[in-house]
Amino acid sequence: MQSENRIFDDFVRLVNGAAGTLAGVGREAQGSARERAREWIGGLDFVSRDEFEAVKAMAAAARDEADALRARLEALEARLGAS
Template identity: 45%
Template structure:
């Protein structure tokens, strides 16, 4: 009976070690894949979400300023036409 328990203990230890190795390999594979993807994306000059949002906000502000300036120019044109 003692020999059978020892076999089960050894088998259990072996399985536990195998699970540790498998988890380590999984972690290394995930890290390698993430590094590869990051490198691939960087080579293609993709922008981050933060960069996109910053440029988007700049464009919205520029459009609003453009509209405001256009209205001021139109007002100046109409005053000039009234005086001329």
């Protein structure tokens, strides 16, 4: 009976060790894949979220300025047409 429990205990230790090793390999593979993805994406000339938001804000400001200039031009043309 003692020998059966020892064989079972050894088997359980072996399975636990293998599970721990596989978990470590999985974490290492995941980290490596993430690093490769970052390197690959980094070489594609993507812009960061902050850069995108800055350009978006500048475009909105330019649109507002163009609208204001258009309104001034229309007002000047109306005054010239009335004279």
